[in-house]
Amino acid sequence: MDNQSNYNAFRVEEKDGSYISSVKKIPFTTLKKGEILIKVHYSSLNYKDALSSRGNKGVTRNYPHTPGIDAAGTIVSSESEKFKTSDDVIVTSYDLGMNTDGGFAEYVKVPEDWVVKLPKNLSMKEAMTIGTAGLTAGMSVLRLSEMVKPEDGTIVVSGATGGVGSTSIAILKKLGYKIAAITGKETEIDFLQKLGADEIILRKDFEEMAKKPLLKPLFAGGIDTVGGVILENIIKATHPMGVVTCCGNVASPKLELTVFPFILRGVTLIGIDSQNYPMIYREKVWNKLANKWKNNQLTEASSEISLDELNTKIDAMLQGKLKGRTLVALKQ
Known part of the structure; x- marks a missing residue:
C-alpha cells in the first residue's frame, strides 16, 4: 500500500x-x-x-x-x-x-x-473495455450456443448498438452465426453492418408485428437486452426448439404472452443475471473473451x-x- x-x-x-x-x-x-x-x-x-x-x-x-x-x-x-x-x-x-x-x-x-x-x-485495459456489459454478452452467447448452432439459422439481437448487443454481435460473428440486429437508431446501420450484422430490423417495425400468440418462425434463437414487446415478438417468432436469452428490461419488465411458443414450439427462455451469475460460468466466459472471442x-x-x-x-x-x-x- x-x-x-x-x-x-x-x-x-x-x-x-x-x-x-x-x-x-x-x-x-x-x-x-x-x-x-x-x-x-x-x-x-x-x-x-x-x-x-x-x-x-x-x-x-x-x-x-x-x-x-x-x-x-x-x-x-x-x-x-x-x-x-x-x-x-x-x-x-x-x-x-x-x-x-x-x-x-x-x-x-x-x-x-x-x-x-x-x-x-488479456490486459487489464482490455478487461475493463469488456466490463460488465461484455461479460453479460458473453454469458448470453455461451448459453445460447450450448443449444443452437450456426447451421440452425439466424440469431436476432435486440438493443444492437448498446454494450451488450454490440458485443454479442461481434462474438456471434466470430462463431459463424448469421445475425439480425434490431435497432431504433437508423444512423447506426453502417456501424452494425461493419460489426457483423447480416440484416437490420428497425425497432418500430418489429414492435408493430401482428398481435398473435405465435408469429412466423424467423429466428433460430435470440439475445434480448430490452424486454417488453421486443422480447415478446422474438419469442413468438423463434423456430421450434429455439433458444432466447434475456438480460434487460429497459423497454418493460412485463411480458404479455401465451404459453404457446413454449409448449407448441419448445422454445427455451434463459434469463441472464450477470450480477450474481455462477463463478463457473464467469471464469469460462472471461477465458473465451481473452482468447477465441477476443475483439480488438x-x-x-x-x-x-x-x-x-x-x-x-x-x-x-x-x-x-x-x-x-x-x-x-x-x-x-
Whole structure:
C-alpha cells in the first residue's frame, strides 16, 4: 500500500437532499477473513455508475459512496486462501459499486467470491473495455450456443448498438452465426453492418408485428437486452426448439404472452443475471473473451479519463452524449 494511510476515491455525498461528488482521501480499513485488497489499475464508466453518482436510491441506498461496478488490478493484501498478493484480477457486478464501495478508487476491498483471475491473454485495459456489459454478452452467447448452432439459422439481437448487443454481435460473428440486429437508431446501420450484422430490423417495425400468440418462425434463437414487446415478438417468432436469452428490461419488465411458443414450439427462455451469475460460468466466459472471442475493435473504440474527469463524463452519459467505452485509469 506504499506506506499510505489514505487513498484517493471518487466519493458521492448527500447534503440537504443534493448529491455532490468529488475526489477525496479516504482511510484504509482492516481486511476480514476471506477479503482481499486490490490496487486498481482500471475501472470503467457504466450507466449504473452514473445513476449512483447522482443519488439514485434504486442503485445505491446509502451515502457517502464510491461507485464503479467494474475493476481490474493487482492484489496487494489478502486474507483469502484462493488468492495471493501480486495476483492480477478482475471484479465485476455482484454488489460492487452499488452498495459496496466500487472501482472509482485507487484501492478496492472485496470478498474473495467476487474475484476472477485475469486471463493470461488479456490486459487489464482490455478487461475493463469488456466490463460488465461484455461479460453479460458473453454469458448470453455461451448459453445460447450450448443449444443452437450456426447451421440452425439466424440469431436476432435486440438493443444492437448498446454494450451488450454490440458485443454479442461481434462474438456471434466470430462463431459463424448469421445475425439480425434490431435497432431504433437508423444512423447506426453502417456501424452494425461493419460489426457483423447480416440484416437490420428497425425497432418500430418489429414492435408493430401482428398481435398473435405465435408469429412466423424467423429466428433460430435470440439475445434480448430490452424486454417488453421486443422480447415478446422474438419469442413468438423463434423456430421450434429455439433458444432466447434475456438480460434487460429497459423497454418493460412485463411480458404479455401465451404459453404457446413454449409448449407448441419448445422454445427455451434463459434469463441472464450477470450480477450474481455462477463463478463457473464467469471464469469460462472471461477465458473465451481473452482468447477465441477476443475483439480488438472494442479497445480501439475506448477512451481513458482520470477520477477528476468523471463528473463531466457522467453528465454526458446521462444526457445520451457519450459514445464508446470510457475507461477510468488510476495513475498511482
